[in-house]
Amino acid sequence: MPAETVNRQWLLARRPNGQVSVEDFARHDAPMPRADLAAGEILVRNLMFGFDPAQRGWMDDAPSYLPPIMIDEVVRGSAAARVIASANPAYPEGSMVRGLFGWQDYAVAARAGDPDLVSIPEDIAPEEALGIFGAASLTAYVGMFDVGRLRAGDCVLVSGAAGAVGSVAIQIARLAGARVLGIAGGAEKCRWLVEDYGADAAIDYRCEDVRARLGALAPDGIDLFFDNVGGTILEGGIAHIARFGRIVLCGAISGYNDVRGAVGPRNLMRMISQRAEMCGFILLDHLDRVPAAMADLRQWVRGGQIHYRTDIQHGFGAVPQTFLRLFSGSNQGKQLLRIDGTE
Structure with missing residues (x-):
């Protein structure tokens, strides 16, 4: 397939047994999702991934606040993305969004409302949207x-x-x-x-x-x-x-x-x-508090009252190793990965 039609993905290959390892994940090339969207849907191109320790819990076959990631399913994770096709006026083509789009290049989002889907204002960079203004700070x-x-x-x-x-x-x-x-x-x-x-x-x-x-x-x-x-x-x-x-x-x-x-x-x-x-x-359970929290966080960050660090790794191929940095203490601040082009 031509590179522009490939959707690179990282799948959960097996459930981790104790310490998570690179071998728990498998690289897969799937076709890029079609752009003939249903009403309310958007097609996004992921630009940056954010990593959180909670993702480790989603890999276990155990009850939790989100269903477990299934074997051979794209690993669930947060990403900052650009909308490249839209059937939803709230998220026009070219705008930036944040959501649980998973470890892949492209995703179709806004199905059934997708409550985790958030617009990224123009004055907030992707690393800020996933970092200091992301779910961790909230x-x-x-x-x-x-x-x-x-x-x-x-x-x-x-x-x-x-x-x-x-x-x-x-x-x-x-x-x-x-x-x-x-x-x-x-x-x-x-x-x-x-x-x-x-x-x-x-x-x-x-x-x-x-x-x-x-x-x-x-x-x-x-x-x-x-x-x-x-x-x-x-x-x-x-x-x-x-x-x-x-x-x-x-x-x-x-x-x-x-x-x-x-x-x-x-x-x-x-x-x-x-x-x-x-x-x-x-x-x-507290999404109603997000607007007030974001208003305060923006004031504190822009006013220099809250400081933060981001640790940005690079390259789609380095996704599993970057996730593992969370559990070795190697990360120097919020762990992110910028998705480069083909490797």
């Missing part, structure tokens, strides 16, 4: 304000604090007048937390005793814990939760590749004695 906003009920004066702890969600959560807490502690892996990322993102202190889980450090840094306890990690890190937060404290469960990356199941939490009795609460959440 998740941080909703988790802090709506689920965690963030208040000025709170002692706030964020785990996975150097990641796309955690780094924004830290800065939102700082802007709200909280005292903020962050947990990350490695000296460089801990330096980011304090010097770039404004945390009051950072804990390096790779070389420090997290519980001991929390005891020293938060002797009166943690009022709000925004957890992206789970496992023993979640246990540590519970061990130091303040009376009537709140724990927001955003992710559990420590267990995503663990076939044995993550350790803990084994100290839930402390939640009872402290009259604390713990709540999980998904951004999809």
Whole structure:
């Protein structure tokens, strides 16, 4: 097939058994989708992919908030794309959109409304649409304000604090007048937390005793814990939760590749004695908050009050390896990939 009629795809070749690997994916060339669209549909050309740890969970054959990716199905993932054909006046040809278009060159979208489909304004670059103005930042906003009920004066702890969600959560807490502690892996990322993102202190889980450090840094306890990690890190937060404290469960990356199941939490009795609460959440349940969140994020980012990093890899062939960077800690900020031409 001529190159312009080929739709390069990455399929889920098998379900990962523990640690996800490149061999779990298979490259496939399919015909480009036809442009004879039904009413409401659009045809998009993906330009950039965004990667999130949650994608690992979608690869398991287990109930979740989204159905599992099927074997030999295009891997579900977010992308920034250009509309190249449209039967939907809300998304005219030539406009930019963001959605779960999957690891492929082309996709037909807007079937049955596709609630994840979002227009990208002209003043927002693709890397911003998938990064600082994407789902990760919106998740941080909703988790802090709506689920965690963030208040000025709170002692706030964020785990996975150097990641796309955690780094924004830290800065939102700082802007709200909280005292903020962050947990990350490695000296460089801990330096980011304090010097770039404004945390009051950072804990390096790779070389420090997290519980001991929390005891020293938060002797009166943690009022709000925004957890992206789970496992023993979640246990540590519970061990130091303040009376009537709140724990927001955003992710559990420590267990995503663990076939044995993550350790803990084994100290839930402390939640009872402290009259604390713990709540999980998904951004999809709070889409009504997106306009307000975007307005605040734009003001903070354009005003220099929120800083961010993006790690941009290149080339369609590097998609699986780029995804794996999330689980080795290699990514230096929000993990993205710019789709180059034929390789």
